[in-house]
Amino acid sequence: MFLSFFIELLNILLFILYYCNARVIERKPIEIKFQEFSKNNSYRQILYTCRIIRIIQKIIGKGNINMNDFKYVFGPIPSRRLGRSLGISPLPKKTCNYSCIYCQLGRTDKMTNKRQEFYKTEDIIAEFKQYLKDSDKFDIVTVVGEGEPTLAANLGELVVALKALTDKPVAVITNGALLSDPQVREELCHADMVLPSLDAYNQEISKKIDRPYGTIKFEEEFEGLKKFTHMYEGELWLEIMLVDGINDDEQSILKFQELLKELKYDRLYLNTPVRPPAEADVNVVSEERMRYAVETLGGISIEMMSSGAFFSEIEDDYEAVKSIIGRHPMNQFEVRGFLESRDVKDPEAMMEQMKKDEAIHVIDYKGILTFRLK
Numbered sequence: 001m002f003l004s005f006f007i008e009l010l011n012i013l014l015f016i017l018y019y020c021n022a023r024v025i026e027r028k029p030i031e032i033k034f035q036e037f038s039k040n041n042s043y044r045q046i047l048y049t050c051r052i053i054r055i056i057q058k059i060i061g062k063g064n065i066n067m068n069d070f071k072y073v074f075g076p077i078p079s080r081r082l083g084r085s086l087g088i089s090p091l092p093k094k095t096c097n098y099s100c101i102y103c104q105l106g107r108t109d110k111m112t113n114k115r116q117e118f119y120k121t122e123d124i125i126a127e128f129k130q131y132l133k134d135s136d137k138f139d140i141v142t143v144v145g146e147g148e149p150t151l152a153a154n155l156g157e158l159v160v161a162l163k164a165l166t167d168k169p170v171a172v173i174t175n176g177a178l179l180s181d182p183q184v185r186e187e188l189c190h191a192d193m194v195l196p197s198l199d200a201y202n203q204e205i206s207k208k209i210d211r212p213y214g215t216i217k218f219e220e221e222f223e224g225l226k227k228f229t230h231m232y233e234g235e236l237w238l239e240i241m242l243v244d245g246i247n248d249d250e251q252s253i254l255k256f257q258e259l260l261k262e263l264k265y266d267r268l269y270l271n272t273p274v275r276p277p278a279e280a281d282v283n284v285v286s287e288e289r290m291r292y293a294v295e296t297l298g299g300i301s302i303e304m305m306s307s308g309a310f311f312s313e314i315e316d317d318y319e320a321v322k323s324i325i326g327r328h329p330m331n332q333f334e335v336r337g338f339l340e341s342r343d344v345k346d347p348e349a350m351m352e353q354m355k356k357d358e359a360i361h362v363i364d365y366k367g368i369l370t371f372r373l374k
Helices: 002-026 030-040 043-060 121-134 155-163 182-188 203-209 218-231 250-260 287-297 317-325 332-341 347-356
Strands: 073-079 083-088 140-143 170-174 193-196 235-241 267-271 360-365 368-373
Touching: 073 121, 083 121, 121 155, 140 155, 155 170, 155 182, 182 218, 193 218, 203 218, 250 287, 267 287, 317 332, 317 347, 317 368, 332 347, 332 368, 347 360, 347 368
Parallel strands: 083 140, 140 170, 170 193, 193 235, 235 267
Antiparallel strands: 073 083, 360 368
């Protein structure tokens, strides 16, 4: 009798261990395993097991997510403008119609200006649904990826589908190059927020900073941006990236001022490349230049804002850092602060481990180390 009870208890414990492993770590098909368990065990065993699992569910709750299982959903990442931003990537890494000299991801690998469906909408949405089952710890859903999201031909369909699943705002961050296309403008109108860039005021400056795909003309791009800002009914936040010696002098700022008079927007953010750029000779603008731009253009300096702490739902500290830098490079201070917030006893030792990790690219930019996945 004791042996029978012991075997019964062991069966229950084995299934619970499987449940915890599936729920928290590996996301195995728990429903299938439960069907197998139900066929091979008594009603009493099943009843006891279900009760214990309900207790585990209350303890585990939401938020135990292995983000390594996700291909299209990433983050949340702290944004100085948007709060905790849950990213949606609708296209492969470094697929873009620009190869900006300041890009923190490095030079563009796949230059194209042709729209196509890189990933199926249903696959992205299925992953988003899976994420929502376990967590709602984000402030906004941001369609951005690691390239130009408007290159995704199913962008409009994707935005509509995302909005149907959450009451959080859905934003699209774009370089604006494809706003000359009426179809792209229509699709972006579905988003709650759109954040386009305006780094240049003519073709010459655009070629120096943005290095656009050959067929892209600044005049057509700006005309598309102007049309969009006057038809769009959501929140529109412009961003200008100021680069030392290229578009930060007084004459450039005044030219931006003239262009901005033609646009309708809610906010203007001014940025400068503080993270390791694609090209080594790219430099940040001086505080004096930034202050002049802020005062003249009526914008907000992003560098004067606080991004808050980085956040990850991955339990393993090292894998959590790698998950973040796979999408968003972090400097040594951000890594240390993130690890300290998770009560890691020796952040320096973990950063030394990161320096030796062949999957991580370590960049020394002006004496500050920045980490990003290769």
